Amino acid sequence: MYPARIEHYERPQSVAEALAALGRFEPGDAIFLAGGMSAMQAMKSRMLQPRCVIDLQDVAELQGVTREHGALRLGAMTRYAAIAADAAIPSAYQALRDAAAHVGDRQVRNRGTIGGSVSWNYVASCMPATVLGLRGAMLLAAADGSTRRVVADDFFLGPLETARRDDEILLAVEFPAPPAHCGSAYAKWGLIKDALPVVGICVMVGLDDDDKCVSARIALSGLADGCQRASAGEASLLDSEGDEQAIAVAMDAIAESVETQSDQSADADYRRQLIRSVGREVAARAFARARGQ
């Protein structure tokens, strides 16, 4: 468990310097290091053998949570601990705090970043499904100065795969200004406390003035194919009032339609059951938040 030879270590002070460092290597030969909670393991096991590591921890412009006209922007290097502690995050995006507060242990939350997690896109992780469930978009910059926004539905391609190109850096994860009466929640189930999710569920709902559900997004984590939307459940929640019965029906619809795997953490049947039991609790919390409770 010792890495292969790493020829260069770069510690840029700005995004421009980071991109310049990246440009000095062939695509794939240099990697960005965010919190290092996954990439360091991958290098130690030699799954990754980069020639150069570009450590982003000094890049101030990648840090922190900002808000503008109700929209929320999380710098790619924002740590889980900072997200979990940010009481100003609106009810629409509370799922971010739910998820960030239970990633790994305290040490991991003090180092790991939202940008690192979505860029790595591991199947058993909390952030990709949360960002997907919350309609997040990834803001990417390339060396030529161009930027582009990729919505989560297009960004997460499959396990350990994203739409980020090798010549791009992730600047931030952005969330649009939410409509009124919008709430979200995230929870996961693992065998031990705060473990990687065997099943993770993010639910975001918007209500009209009569508390009727007018928008619903549900995303799942822990599935072999990577994070994904649960459209059967979303459709089922629409027009409901988020009562116990409606939520149970929606979660049943997801459990019955989702393709899931059997592995050493849980077999397919039990994963379906976890989707039901975790999903009910998460959806109820999302509705409560949407109602301002």
Next chain:
Amino acid sequence: MSSVEKQAGDWLGARLTRKEDLRLVTGQGRYLADLVLPGMLHALFVRSEYAHARIKSIDASEALALPGVVAVYTGADIKDSVKPMPQSVVLPNLPARYPTFWPLATDKVKFHGEPVALIVARDKYVAEDAAELVYVDYEELPVILDPERALAADSPLVHEEDGSNEIFAMTLTGGETPEGQAENAAEVEKIFQAADVVVSERFRVHRTGITPMEPRGVLCDWNDADGLTAWITTQRPHIDRLALIDILDIPGEQVRVIAPRDQGGGFGVKAPFYRENIMIAYAARALKRPVRWVESRYESLMNVGQERDQINDLEIAASKDGKLLAVRNHGLADNGVGTTGVYWGFVMPFLGAVELPNAYTWERGDVRLRVATTNKASLTPSRAFGHFPTRFALERAIDMVAHRIGMEPAELRRRNLVPSLPYTSVTNEYYDSGDFLRVWDNLLERADLPAFRAEQAAARKQGRHLGIGFACGVELSGVASELLVPMENQPGYGAATVRLDPRGKVMVFGGDAPGGQGHETTTAQVVASLFGIDPKDVVVTTGDTGTTPFGAGSIGARAGSYFVSAVANACQELQDKITRILAHDLQIEASRQHFEFKDGEVVYLGDSSKRKTFRDIVERIIMHPINMPEGEVGGLEWTAFFEAAKPMICFNADCCIVEVDVDSGNFEIRRWVTSEDVGTLINPNIVDGQMHGAIVQGLSNAMFEEFVYDEQGQQLSADFEHYKLATAADVPDIEITYAPTPCPHTPLGTRGIGEGRPSSVPGALTNAVCDALAPFGVELTELPLRPDRVWRALQAARGERR
């Protein structure tokens, strides 16, 4: 020895903070990986990717050509210069099929992770680079993974020369002869035929064990004048020394083994003599340079700490009024490859079968065991050595008997506990002393069963499912020679040297090698209480075969039983000498019993003006040995041994309260209460810590930890993402209570504790879950106990109801 007990001062039973902790929590501990010698090389094992394959060829030429690589050894390179295992020092006196093997695989690999080659390089990075350049050409062979199929006549063989995958089989009841055993079995069968109630179930416990915080490591240094010095992460340096002498054929005076003072846990995992030790010593000798190997977590989870893994077909015959009559158990253990020095893979299940009958008065028992070899890592000792599965089976089955006859399981247990000791179990295990009923009644009082039943009934009306579960355990207090000689070919006695210093300080030397249990503190308290000095004036050295008396090692709860008893015996000899000379100096006719050692002084009880400070009399005897009594010489150092006439035990009982969510199968432990007979307490902090650690390990084994092999024998659980350990947030507060009985066979009444302690945990836990699910009639018989298993059992029970 009663005089010693009377002399025992305030330090015995004091809640001292541990002497070890300052250095450990301030980063000043020195572990094996902190040891560096000039010119030291780094070693890395290339390990098998296959569970079972023939080695056709190994090409290490590219690896050898890599700059920085000093040597690469394969099985073929060393086969003629290293003796194969088994060697007698690491061979139990039990009849078994002992496979022959070398430290590196020779003709074939037999489990995923087996060492195939050793790379020695200037640093560990180069060694890893070189490992990728060692090309092994394998021919895959059919893998043997299921212990039942392994025993079929047509099974492929793990060790072909043995002609069978049955490494060990034994009937533990009915005496030594087949006739006696058959006669006993027939008598047992008669009891079963006539019994009101028979419970007959198959109980399975998965492969799980212990993962010390610090994995293994070895640093060896060779020079032609002194020979070999080996620092090994080990619980038993003196045994490792003998093994290195015999296997590498080095003259005994040229081998010194040192277990580092600080070790990050052993729990049995560092008790065997491992093949890796041989190779590092071999390389250091061949290269005449220090060579160090530090095991990675990945290697550790691939190779060691794997235990349990038994199927027990257990039957109980009982009367309808709650008398347990007979127990019959046919055990089958999956030994894995079984190539671990001292224990192979079957010594653990052997002891597990011995300990099966537990604390109950069976009229008769029929206990048998078969152990199968498979293409997995060898079982290695893990705290609750061998009997985690058998105790789970028995304690679960007792609850099933209670359910059948409609009696409280706690009451059924109470009626059948051995009422007075000593007692010899149906498997011929000797229980020396204690008071099981007192421990049990203390538990019930603390648990308040009637209050719980009322709460449970009220909760059920609200659709909530609470449950209570009980279990108990007779555990070894040290391992007597009577058991250790046949089981491990080693002596059980404790040994300690106590050396007094002219400044009035005390140095204690022990040959055992602790891994964090607090020997330095408990030993200091014992010495301080006997000499009437402060524990801070006592230092303890362990683990160095060059400076300590021979000891069988830190195993089987030997500290509180054997080691401190040897220390006490040595102190008593020194007290005798001190008081003889002091009486002479004071010109009085007096001996040991006329003096008190207290508050740094030795005081004549007949006239308290006649006294001397401990330091002054010690300095006088060591430094000024003139005007001595006739026949006395100076100096104050004594090596003493301790061995009780018979094996000794300690006893504990657990109560667990859970709440189960019948929708998801999730369950939460709401309360954990214990009752312990640990004999005389030396340091309650340390004993509490032993109990906390043991119960957490038991829970973690029962609920989370599992070594998983796929159908090709690939180990899928070699990291902590997949091998899940309990965290602090996963375990309940633990209410430890004591109902101690001093052991009459040790000088201070102490008992050795903590080793077997996890074994009653899975029974108490699973009994509680089943009690919660009594309305559904769920009886769980397999571990791990996880929400998915509970959920599935509920689904099945509901299905049957429909």
